[in-house]
Amino acid sequence: MADYIYLIIGIAVLLVGGLVGLVTSTVRRRGRTSTPPAPGTTTAEPRVGDDAETPRDTPTRTVEDADLPTGPVDTLEPAPVLETPESTAGRLVRLRQRLARSQSPLGRGLLALLSRDVIDEDTWEEIEDLLITADVGVAPTQELVARLRTRVKVEGVSSASVQDILREELVTLVDPSLDRSLAVDRKDGKPAVVLVVGVNGTGKTTTVGKLARVLVAEDKQVVLGAADTFRAAAAEQLATWGERVGVPAVRGPEGSDPASVAFEAVRTGIEQEADVVLVDTAGRLQNKAGLMDELGKVKRVIEKQATVTEVLLVLDATTGQNGLQQARVFREAVDVTGIVLTKLDGSAKGGIVVAVQRELGVPVKLVGLGEGADDLAPFDPAAFVDALMGVTAS
Ligand SMILES: Nc1nc2c(ncn2[C@@H]2O[C@H](COP(=O)(O)OP(=O)(O)OP(=O)(O)O)[C@@H](O)[C@H]2O)c(=O)[nH]1
Secondary structure: OHHHHHHHHHHHHHHHHHHHHHHHHHHHHHHHOOOOOOOOOOOOOOOOOOOOOOOOOOOOOOOOOOHHHHOOOOOOOOOOOOOOHHHHHHHHHHHHHHHHHHHHHHHHHHHHHHHOOOOHHHHHHHHHHHHOOOOOOOHHHHHHHHHHHHHHHHHHHOOOHHHHHHHHHHHEEEEEEEHHHHHHHOOOOEEEEEEOOOOOOOHHHHHHEEEEEEEEOOOOEEEEEEEEEOOOOEEEHHHHHHHOOOOOOEOOOOOHHHHHHHHHHHHHHOOOOOOOOEEEEEOOOOOOOHHHHHHHHHHHHHOOOOOOEEEEEEEHHOOHHHHHHHHHHHHHOOOOOOOOEEHHHHHHHOOHHHHHHHHHHEEEEEOOOOOOOOOOOOOOOHHHHHHHOOOOOO
């Protein structure tokens, strides 16, 4: 009897052992043949040392409840949605008010002084001080005060006439006769080329981006050239400005020759039959000779293919005399044809418009009035003076 029991136990042990061996080898075989999980995904099977799955609070859905895709699944990236830049007319109305807010202390101050019952020598001195504090510059200030003195003496000082006299004389000072149009039309069957120069931090790259938007709003086809190869982020920044409005940006590796990037950008512009190529440059002011070499070379290289139709110098309105010093250095390095005065929204010293035009003998063509993408406007002397005097309706 005992023999039988031992025999049955023995057979049972063999059977269980065989069964366990069979199951293990099947599992191993399955593990070898299954495809490895895609990167970033987790396997469903727990492994040694794995924690148990966190219990889920939400009720599980049955297959019938789940929303199944009805059509083919689209795996393509959605096309980027291009922005529509604000039209020039629209931005002028908006920016005029901003200009008036920042510049009104000068206009209001002048008007208050000229409206005094008696305008004596002290008053004229106060007027002079006010103009000089607003960065108008000594010579233009003296000129303006001389003209105001004469007219006040001849025409009297009723409050209405004083306002008119001041307005007219300020417009004359800003010089409405200067040609402020931008040379951005194709020339000789080639794109116009605008070289944008200025010290880093003045808002140069931002201005190129904003200007591209102004031109796109005018239905122009634009190509950007990131010839500021000194700072890698500048090229990146410019490319982003371009992408937002569907404008291509030609860039080179960090530290590469700015002239070769400018050349490539113009070549691309010619190939694509663009209207304008806007070239951003690095304006390191380490010394005048270096700056002249760099900008001179960029210009020469561009002109092997197309004419540089415009050289815009970007100046920060908040830097006052420092900005004028920069203007002098750049004027010697390259033929500046227009000035872009940025950050006028952050400075109550709008007189810099007058001073910088006198210094360079070239007009302010554009003004930057904020960090927004469409906060760049053409400079209009009459609108500027109206803003100074708090008149925003014209
Ligand atoms: N408030 C105000 N800020 C401005 C204006 N224009 C530019 N900025 C700001 O000025 C800063 C410098 O602008 P950038 O365009 O990077 O200056 P940059 O001269 O190109 O400098 P790099 O790229 O180093 O060559 C940014 O924060 C801009 O948003 C403006 O009209 N008003």
